[in-house]
């Protein structure tokens with residue numbers, strides 16, 4: 001069988017899945033499709049009809065959505081990165097959905113303002129509102145991490161991977177977690193993982 005193919009450049013949400021595949025440590029082909037014109041080409045649209053990155057092909061499986069890709073990769077190849085019982089598996093799903101529903105939309109408002117909007121057209125109220133809104137999920141995460149190092153069990157798992165991967169964009173806008181020291185400690189530990197460094201080194 002041919003190697004799994006992972007589509008998408010690291011300077012995008014595809015980083016989440018490149019980090020995931022680097023964590024599981026399998027041999028794979030990286031196809032650096034950008035989120036511009038090449039993600040709208042006919043060939044790529046047969047892989048991800050949404051015209052977005054990342055996407056994965058592994059044997060007969062074609063998959064889009066970064067959280068789903070990481071859940072699949074860790075279940076299939078990740079050993080202890082994937083929860084070993086139904087309760088922990090449900091918790092990993094919970095955190096993955098939480099990341100992209102409770103955190104990402106607010107985070108993206110700030111990212112769009114700070115990274116993609118010319119300075120003279122930025123609206124500080126949007127950044128202020130989203131930053132305030134983020135305090136709610138951050139408080140939740142901080143409380144959960146109060147007496148534990150990782151989101152599930154005693155070691156880094158796909159739950160940490162998916163949530164930290166979603167939150168990774170906050171690093172690019174220097175959004176710190178000063179009031180949420182448990183989040184800061186956990187984020188520092190996640191972002192120190194060699195697999196992330198390898199993922200960031202990809203085009």
Ligand SMILES: N[C@@H](CCC(=O)N[C@@H](CS)C(=O)NCC(=O)O)C(=O)O
Nearest residue numbers: 012013035051052053054065066067
């Ligand atoms: N929910 C998707 C989001 C993917 C996504 O929006 N990717 C962006 C790059 S950061 C993209 O491909 N944008 C191209 C477009 O929207 O046309 C996931 O997590 O995989």
